[in-house]
Amino acid sequence: MSAVTPEEEKLTRLAVVGCGRLATARIFPCFPRMPVRLVGVCDLDGAKARQNARRHGGEKVYTAVSKMLDETKPDGLVVCIGPEQHAAIAKQALSLGIPVYTEKPPAPTAAEAWAVALASRKAGKLCMSAFKYRYAPAQVKTRALVRAPEFGKLTALNLVRACGPYKNTPGDARSEFLLDFCIHPIDQVLFLAGEVDEVFAAAPTPANYAISVRFAGGAVGSLSLSCHGSWKQPLDRLELFGAPGRQITIEDQIFMRYHADGIQKDGNEPRFCTAGGDSLAETGFLPELEAFVGHLRGERNADEIPSRIEESAKSLAFYEAIKKSAASGKPVKPERFE
Ligand SMILES: NC(=O)c1ccc[n+]([C@@H]2O[C@H](COP(=O)([O-])OP(=O)(O)OC[C@H]3O[C@@H](n4cnc5c(N)ncnc54)[C@H](O)[C@@H]3O)[C@@H](O)[C@H]2O)c1
Known part of the structure; x- marks a missing residue:
């Protein structure tokens, strides 16, 4: 490997662990668009790590994260x-003083996410989760609109989300529809509508959920979640209502329209033809990584990062409340952490 140039010295030194499907398709392709050097690339499967390092300029390849952190001492993981x-791994990196970005879900339970939040506080280093809806332009715009005086107070929301089959094997978090797939809409609802006061859920099987929500701000919500749809035709729709006549509709995460008394006042309607549109940006994958790198470069404070681990723990608490309510047939208040 040739010596580091003065220009490269100015770049943020990132390390990556996990070179599977999502990292390869959505994370590594973002790096050339940011001021970063990939000082270490790690996967238990050395072939995957080597391939991603070769394609994306990774400087060293590892199969053990401890060795990579020890040798490369990255600015961020x-x-x-x-x-x-x-x-x-987040707790391990934080104990070494290294800020961390993890994919979703940040932990299997709210208590474990909160333990990471405490480790982050103790280290004085950021841990953030890849909750991409918090960075997608349509969602960021919607959050501002529902807080604007013209919209009035948020009064109601309806969410429909459906995808192809999940195995829902007990004890296998990656196979659980409500955790692996629905944690995105669960987090999206908290981001847009604020904290949840109480949840009532019906779920005859772990594949289909009908959920009623009362928000702390006074709004009511209805969430319909199913993995009896198709991966070829996923459904992603959200409607939010404010004062009478004020309505926002978001389709497929990125297309948003705000109507007041039937007249469209605002929206997010990117075009993807020819040179238009950037799906990595519109879906939030690029801006969430930019937020992490911006923080590492001293351009964004931790409290300006919308998906820091303290917030993610609330999303997992909402997820657990849905599960508990479905199991008990009773309304449940999400656990709160301080
Ligand atoms: N944000 C999104 O929209 C989105 C979409 C898909 C997946 N995800 C999330 O991304 C994560 C990864 O999903 P995936 O589909 O890429 O999984 P995957 O199974 O394809 O990849 C995981 C990789 O991690 C490696 N690995 C496992 N343990 C390791 C260890 N201790 N050290 C180093 N490497 C290790 C495996 O060898 C594998 O290559 C999951 O948490 C998933 O929920 C997010």
Whole structure:
């Protein structure tokens, strides 16, 4: 490997652990668009690590994260494996003073996410989760609109989300529809509508959920979640209502329209033809990584990062409340952490 140039010295030194499907398709392709050097690339499967390092300019390849952290001492670590490993590796990196970005879900339970939040506080270093809806332009715009005086107070929301089959094997977090797939809409609802006061859920099987929500701000919500759809035709729709006549509709995460008394006042309607549109940006994958790198470069404070681990723990608490309510047939208040 040739010596580091003065220009490269100015770049943020990132390490990545986990070179599976998502990292390869959505994380590594973002790096050339940011001021970063990939000082270490790690996967238990050395062939995957080597391939991603070769394609994306990774400087060293590892099969053990401890060795990579020890040798490269990166400015920040990106973790993309699965919830148990996200929490364990985040705590390991934070104990070494290294800020961390983990894919979703950040942990298998709210208590484990909160333990990471405490480790982050103790280290004084950021841990953030890849909750991409918090960075997608349509969602960011919607959050501002529902807080604008013209919209009035948020009064109601309806969410429909459907995908192809999940195995829902007990004890396998990656196979659980409500955790692996629905944690995105669960987090999206908290981001847009604020904290949840109480949840009532019906789920005859772990594949279909009908959920009623009362928000702390006074709004009511209805969530319909199913993995009896198709991966070829996933459904992603959300409607939000404010004062009478004020309505926002978001389709497929990125197409948003705000109507007041039947007249469209605002929206997010990117075009993807010819040179238009950028799906990595519109889906939030690029801006969430930019937020992490911006923080590492001293351009964004931790409290300006919308998906820091303290917030992610609330999403897992909402997820657990849905599960508990479906199991008990009773309304449940999500656990709160301080
Ligand atoms: N944000 C999104 O929209 C989105 C979409 C898909 C997946 N995900 C999340 O991304 C994560 C990864 O999903 P995936 O589909 O890429 O999984 P995957 O199974 O394809 O990849 C995981 C990789 O981690 C490696 N690995 C496992 N344990 C390791 C360890 N201790 N050290 C180093 N490497 C290790 C495996 O060898 C594998 O290559 C999951 O948490 C998933 O929920 C997010």
